[in-house]
Amino acid sequence: MRDSYLPYGRQWIDNDDIEAVVNVLKGDYLTTGPFVSIFEQAVANYVGAKYAVSFSNGTAALHGACFAAGITEGDEVITSPLTFAASANSVLYQGGKPVFADISEKTYNIDPKEIENRITTNTKAIIPVNFTGQPAFLDEIGEIAKKHNLVVIEDAAHALGATYKGKMIGSISDMTMFSFHPVKHITSGEGGMITTNNKDYYEKLLQFRSHGITRDPNKLTENHGPWYYEMQFLGFNYRMTDIQAALGTSQLKKIDKFIGLRKKYVSMYNEAFKKITEISIPHQDENSESSWHLYIIRLHLEQLTASRKEVFEALLQENIGVNVHYIPVHLLPYYQGLGYHRGDCPISEKLYEEIITLPLFPAMTEKDVFDVINAVNKVVTHYSK
Known part of the structure; x- marks a missing residue:
């Protein structure tokens, strides 16, 4: 028997990580500041996506993706039952209905045939989960989505750094969620991110994570001056802090x-x-x-x-x-x-x-x-x- 307890997962924090966080604490920004966009760009570059939007945690990121996909009351979203509750909860947050499709005996990932069997006229999206870090059957899922005009939101909380047919996870599906919880591949304490190649999704995600508020002059219905902003829909306060982002940026280098x-x-x-x-x-x-x-x-x-x-x-x-x-x-x-x-x-x-x-x-x-x-x-x- 071991002398001490060995956990199933644990973060690895070194002096570079500590220094990165301390530098933020000594600076001007503690909440959302310059390190957030630095971290987002670093993750986008790493996975080969055009855009990345950070969130306070992975669940918030999934919620944002469900919003951006237009999921609303009465919509059905097919996902795996073998996952953390957040994969399905994010659908409920939008008033949608999670529909569970069973898994493959071999990979433990969602079975595309089971997805096909559960599609109805109310199906709006698919949330495949890359269970344990192994990518789901993304080609088959993509074909099903194209056939039925569905959005694919990849739950890649386990899969930063994984590849599917030579392509990095995060560059393939309509939207992909990553988690930076301490047991994941890299950590920002808590934190999540959505990567996408779709500019419309990107802009919706940015606004959703900040109360539905925008200062973008091109989106305002009127403009009272430099201070002016509009809340255009009901969003949430799901922003990442610069403290989290600095830690995440340092971790990504390793x-x-x-x-x-x-x-x-x-x-x-x-x-x-x-x-x-x-x-x-x-x-x-x-x-x-x-x-x-x-x-x-x-x-x-x-x-x-x-x-x-x-x-x-x-x-x-x-x-x-x-x-x-x-x-x-x-x-x-x-x-x-x-x-x-x-x-x-x-x-x-x-x-x-x-x-x-x-x-x-x-x-x-x-x-x-x-x-x-x-x-x-x-x-x-x-x-x-």
Whole structure:
């Protein structure tokens, strides 16, 4: 057993990051200032998108994307059940209805055939989730969207730095959301961003995150003077601060190093676990390159004398900070109250009962990785039939 607890994810903050934040604290701007646009441009350049709009967090960014897409009361938006609640909640915020399409058994990403089966005359958009950092089936989803005139809002909270058929995630779909929570690839404390190549979406997102207010002379219905502004629709205060943006800009400079370490540790896990018949390691789709936010093993419970809960608790006893990603959204009590039912997405529901997330973050050491490997081997061997 390890001497100390190893979390499943953790930020890596160095002196450059601290200096970047301190410089902002010593400057003139603490809220939205020059570093926000610097960070936005840096992310846009990194992913190859024309525009990037920052938000206070990833959920706010998704909400903004749903607004920009024109989602409103009565509209349906198809998304994955195997995701954090924000993917569906952002639809509810706009008065829309989330529709859950089940996942692929291999990649755990939303299945395009299931999307097609759930399209109605009320369908307005698709929110595919790049689960664990592996891109969804974006070509197929894009074809479905084009066929039915739908907007694609990629939930890439897990996938900064991932590629699909050689293209960077963030440059492909109508809009793409990134999260900068501390367990993600880079962090700004809290923070999110939408990238897009569509100028209309870009302008709507900018205005939405700031109460629906504009000072743009070209958009004003009248102009009383240099001080004048108009609130033209009901927006929100979803702005990022310069403190967050300075940290995010500093972190982005290290993203290749961070992702490289994640991939190294994944290779170590894969090599160690590939011959253990009681578990399955993640499947890598040949068309994509994951940026590996999460590493998830799937238990073959028919080969074990224990439940997932017992395996989970045994790993915790080894001081390994395991987690489960995620409880399918349609099974959450609030969504059950909205009329969603167990059995709506059977593949996701079965998978949920069998998965465990292992620690994976750049600040881990090789010793940490071997500690996880040894703990998994010990627990699985103990419970093996």
